[in-house]
Structures are given as C-alpha cells and as structure tokens.
Amino acid sequence: MWEYEKKLQYPVNIKNPNPALAKIVMTQYGGPDGELGAALRYLSQRYTMPYKEVVGILTDIGTEEMAHQEIVCTIVYQLTRNLSPEEIMAAGFDAYFVDHTTGIYPVSAGGIPFNAMAFQSKGDPLTDIFEDMAAEQKARTTYDNILRFADDPDVIDPIRFLRQREITHFQRFGDGLRVIQDNLNSKNFYGYNPAYDVNLTRSSS
C-alpha cells in the first residue's frame, strides 16, 4: 500500500503564467510517454516478475513515477494561474480550457486523453524490462523536446531534473536486465518465459 507525503520530490516555483508551455508540459502527465503511464507500467508489471531484485526496482521506480506526476501537474498548475480569456485564446489553450477550465486532466500535447494502449505489461521478464528501458528513453526525448521550447528558468530547472531521472532509471532497469539474464539459460535467453513456464525453469536450473 501507499502513503502520501506532503512534499514534492523536487521544488517547483513558477512566477509567470504561460499556457502555451503548459500545454506541451502536460504531455508528460497524460501523454504516450508520460509519468502516469510510467507508474502504471512498472506497478502493473511487478506482480509476475519472478526476481525479487527486479520486483524491488519496479516497485520503487513505479512509486517515484507517481511523485513525478505530481511535479508535472504542479508545473502545469502554476503555468495556468491568473489567465484572462484573451491570454487563453492567444496561447491556443482555449480547446483545453473549454473542456477542463484550468483543472488538471491527463492529456497528450495533442489533446488526446490518457490511453493505456501507450504501455504494456506482457508477463515476460525480458519483454517487460526492454519495454521499461525504451520507455525511459522515450520520456527522456520528450523532456529534451520540451526543453527546446521552454525559455523560463523556473520551468527549465525542474524539467531538467525529471529528464535526468529518466537516464538514472534507464541505468537501474539495466541492472534489472542483468539480474534477469543471470537467471536465464545463457545458451538461449529466449528458450522459455520464466514468469509462465515455471516447470521448465525448475528443471533447467
């Protein structure tokens, strides 16, 4: 189970509203490579993961992703305060605004609501860990792209922190990949699925 801690993992203090920037940062909450999908991906995959080291990594990174959702939402919230209808229209934030006012709702930069089709939980340790490593890289690229448009240091700073975490998580999932491979038959990593073909795992070890 989880317990809420009343603090952000990294501080966010934005002085100037910028709804155009909010629109693209929002994608890291509800978009295809966002933090919501990341948390759901890792926390869903851990049940059938046979190796306790990797269960620990999935649990702890999945939990951190929930903290990252909160940082992204805080950035979007602070970027969309005190806006006039004229400012909303000029920034192209009107389409989001009519549906949600300034409420925080998980959508991609293109306005597509969060979709679980953007991630997998395949029940195969190698497949899942490669999905996770790819996911961290996709999120890193997205943060890189956000940084191309961000010109406010108050936004750039927490976005850089989140970008760095994607790289760190990629490394930690790499540790997980090594643990999985160490537990497989080195002559054929793909001979069986250790999360399903349990009898094969036992007889081959």
Place this chain on the structure above:
Amino acid sequence: MNMTRRELLKKLMDIDFVIHETVLYLDGHPNNKKALDYYKTVQEEQKEIYNQYATQFGPVTAENVKQDTWTWINEPWPWQNEREGNE
C-alpha cells in the same frame, strides 16, 4: 509473547486501518479534539508495532531496513500468498 510474521502483520494492518479511518474523519472534522487525542494515542501504539515488525521480520518501507543486508527486496511481497511457499 511470540507472534508469527502473519500474526504481527495482521496487528500492523489493523492499527494502520484504525489510523487511516481516523485521518479520514479528521480531514472533515479538523477541530474535533476527541478524535485528535485518539489519533495521537493509536499513533504511539503503531510506532511500537512497526518497530517490532521491522526488527523481527524486515522492513515495511524501504526507509526502515534494520538488518545488515538489503532485506527490503526479500520475499514475500504482499501479493505472494501461501501457495507460493510463503508463511
């Protein structure tokens, strides 16, 4: 009084639930002194049970590993039941 892991875990889950219910009530009734006093009493009890569990059976959160090895990842995880050979 020697309790098995399962017995002590159940005690921990019970006290956590009591605290959680009190928290929900206090959220909507922040000025209720009686509820706040009750919260503080059970909080003390919870601390003791947590400590006992962490020392005897391992951590409940990654921040309270008391052993000399990284016991945080040790099985059973909460979703692994008796069928998988866990007591």
